[in-house]
Amino acid sequence: MNPTLSKFMLARTPDRILHPTPTMNTPLPLNTGATIPALGLGTWQSEPGQVKAAVVHAIESGYRHIDCAFCYQNEDEVGEALKEVLAKKVVKREELFITTKLWCTFHTRVEEGLGKSLKALGLDYVDLFLVHWPVPMNPKGNHPLFPKFPDGSRDLDKSTTHIDTWKSMEKLPETGKAKAIGVANYSVKFLEELLPTTTITPAVNQIENHPYLPQQEIVDFCKGKGIHITAYSPLGSTGSPLMKEEVVIEVAKKHSVEPGTVLLSYHVARGSSVLAKSVTPARIESNRKLTTLDADDMEKLEGISKAKGFTRFVYPAFGVNMGFPDKQ
Numbered sequence: 198m199n200p201t202l203s204k205f206m207l208a209r210t211p212d213r214i215l216h217p218t219p220t221m222n223t224p225l226p227l228n229t230g231a232t233i234p235a236l237g238l239g240t241w242q243s244e245p246g247q248v249k250a251a252v253v254h255a256i257e258s259g260y261r262h263i264d265c266a267f268c269y270q271n272e273d274e275v276g277e278a279l280k281e282v283l284a285k286k287v288v289k290r291e292e293l294f295i296t297t298k299l300w301c302t303f304h305t306r307v308e309e310g311l312g313k314s315l316k317a318l319g320l321d322y323v324d325l326f327l328v329h330w331p332v333p334m335n336p337k338g339n340h341p342l343f344p345k346f347p348d349g350s351r352d353l354d355k356s357t358t359h360i361d362t363w364k365s366m367e368k369l370p371e372t373g374k375a376k377a378i379g380v381a382n383y384s385v386k387f388l389e390e391l392l393p394t395t396t397i398t399p400a401v402n403q404i405e406n407h408p409y410l411p412q413q414e415i416v417d418f419c420k421g422k423g424i425h426i427t428a429y430s431p432l433g434s435t436g437s438p439l440m441k442e443e444v445v446i447e448v449a450k451k452h453s454v455e456p457g458t459v460l461l462s463y464h465v466a467r468g469s470s471v472l473a474k475s476v477t478p479a480r481i482e483s484n485r486k487l488t489t490l491d492a493d494d495m496e497k498l499e500g501i502s503k504a505k506g507f508t509r510f511v512y513p514a515f516g517v518n519m520g521f522p523d524k525q
């Protein structure tokens with residue numbers, strides 16, 4: 198083993214680097230006994246008209262993990278892509294890892310929410326079903342996805358809580374329609390509320406995560422509870438601003454790789470899986486590459502937010518204290 202890596206693993210965080218030679222489909226363990234491929238293709242803001250081709254291209258070029266959500270309003274097109282690759286026998290269903298998410302206006306209609314996604318995706322089951330945000334919104338408001346009050350604030354459903362939502366989520370694995378269940382955008386505060394009430398521990402917490410927002414507290418907390426972290430917006434979301442970050446470029450040059458490779462590999466080095474969105478064929482291909490980062494690389498990447506502070510790119514105006522340390 199690389200002596201620097203070995204020193205890092207022993208001296209700092211013993212089991213932090215799980216896969217010294219990661220690949221896009223390195224299987225990372227979930228608390229269900231299943232595994233999740235290290236890299237997934239994101240589909241948020243992938244426009245209808247573009248997302249089918251992106252998903253087909255990704256699967257044909259080796260991706261096995263696709264991240265979807267009902268509120269992305271493109272699951273029918275993702276479904277067309279899945280139908281095509283399955284019909285062409287590029288891949289078998291059981292070789293794919295498909296995630297989707299329960300939208301906020303469906304917290305009191307969990308089975309119905311999953312059913313809508315399954316229908317759009319053309320699937321009998323998903324590998325992972327996540328509560329998208331721990332915030333129920335009014336199912337009978339003035340919009341099916343984003344109900345608002347006249348003053349523009351989000352119309353929340355205060356008659357129920359994310360804890361009630363999880364009780365309904367827990368009924369899904371026995372139906373076979375969701376192999377695993379989990380959460381997204383949960384802070385330590387919300388997990389501390391939820392975990393004492395559960396019969397099934399969430400398999401995954403999908404969170405915004407990148408060198409501008411390392412979220413060490415929730416990463417460590419989840420690790421202690423056996424909850425796998427999936428990192429979203431690893432490139433800094435729309436426009437991929439982190440690709441231009443000097444330290445990232447420096448680490449990429451050292452390894453003769455693209456900055457994207459560094460940004461994606463950072464998560465796998467922490468034991469997390471990671472989602473990168475692109476509808477551009479060359480980027481979908483380039484994002485497949487992961488590399489091994491050593492202790493010095495990780496320290497440099499961790500130094501970015503120490504020097505510049507935190508930046509969170511995805512913070513919808515729910516008007517709720519999410520318990521994120523960078524937002525208090």
Ligand SMILES: NC(=O)C1=CN([C@@H]2O[C@H](COP(=O)(O)OP(=O)(O)OC[C@H]3O[C@@H](n4cnc5c(N)ncnc54)[C@H](OP(=O)(O)O)[C@@H]3O)[C@@H](O)[C@H]2O)C=CC1
Nearest residue numbers: 239240241429430431432433434436437473474475476477
């Ligand atoms: N649970 C949740 O609440 C959330 C989940 N997610 C999930 O995570 C996924 C990834 O996060 P997302 O916010 O989309 O952002 P990413 O960090 O993946 O960045 C996407 C942006 O980077 C561009 N890009 C992709 N690859 C490259 C490359 N190699 N070089 C230059 N630019 C590149 C894309 O452009 P282009 O497409 O034009 O190529 C797009 O503008 C989402 O799509 C979604 O599936 C994201 C946010 C919230």
Ligand SMILES: O=C[C@H](O)[C@@H](O)[C@@H](O)[C@H](O)C(=O)O
Nearest residue numbers: 241266268269511512513514
């Ligand atoms: O998954 C991506 C994001 O969470 C996205 O679904 C939300 O930011 C949504 O657009 C909102 O405004 O609440």
